[in-house]
Amino acid sequence: MLVNSDFSQRAIVASDDYQWVASPQSGVERVMLDRIGGEKARATSIVRYAPESCFPQHSHPGGEEILVLSGAFSEGDEHYPAGFYLRNPPGSVHQPSSQEGAIIFVKLRQMQPGEKDRVRIDTRDPSNWQEHGRRQICHLFASGTEKVTLQHLQPGEPIFTKSVSNAEWLVVFGQIETADQSFECGSWMRLPEGTYPDMVAGSHGATVYLKTGCLLVFPEEA
Known part of the structure; x- marks a missing residue:
């Protein structure tokens, strides 16, 4: 499949x-x-x-x-x-x-x-969160091939501030908006390499699961 x-x-x-x-x-x-x-x-x-x-x-x-x-x-x-x-x-x-x-x-x-x-x-524990500019980040996992975080974004704040090799995100709270669409809680997107400045938090902010780096596809599965 x-x-x-x-x-x-x-x-x-x-x-x-x-x-x-x-x-x-x-x-x-x-x-x-x-x-x-x-x-x-x-x-x-x-x-x-x-x-x-x-x-x-x-x-x-x-x-x-x-x-x-x-x-x-x-x-x-x-x-x-x-x-x-x-x-x-x-x-x-x-x-x-x-x-x-x-x-x-x-x-x-x-x-x-x-x-x-x-x-x-436990991402509900405030001690697991750090301030990074306007956003708050809970670091979940990092290795040489991937980085996984949960991020609280302020209204209008972009998910990405620079180009990514590839990425995926899931809206856990709030909305993510682009120029032509709004993505509600539970929406998911996977992105190839590029820049995506138009993906921003909605009017009430957003919390997103964010994975960047290598999205693994092993040879035997390709």
Whole structure:
């Protein structure tokens, strides 16, 4: 299966255009943002857990990155409410579930094989945020190939202040606006190399998940 698989092109999924697709597990649905492969795929998705839904224990050979958007997401007896960022390295094993229901942003099979650390960051904790000019930034992950942050932008502030090699963003709160379109909370975009000064926070500001650097597509998946 190929969904937004050409990384040389801009890819957009606005929140108004979500198409929920049932997963193999009852009570769990997903919106496919990009995907290369079948059920075991390099994938970026929005995943919705109904209350009291779960997956059997399973492994992630290529790692898994999660941002909890609403509700509470659980791994075994560990519970993560909205605002938590999780990073499970390649080879990790877990049993995900949600007692109350949850919506999460998920990236699968997009980590370097050598990545080892298990990351858990509560982005609700003010101590995890730093002032950078007009914006506030919560640093989630950085390596030689990628940088992941959550950023609070003031009204009218651009997402990008310089050219990017490639990038993707998800609106977590507020709006992102361009010259001809407004992107509400939940909207996602992936961008090839270039400059994008016209992408700015809306009149009430915005919070965005932002990944820049190398968006990995491994040779066996291309």
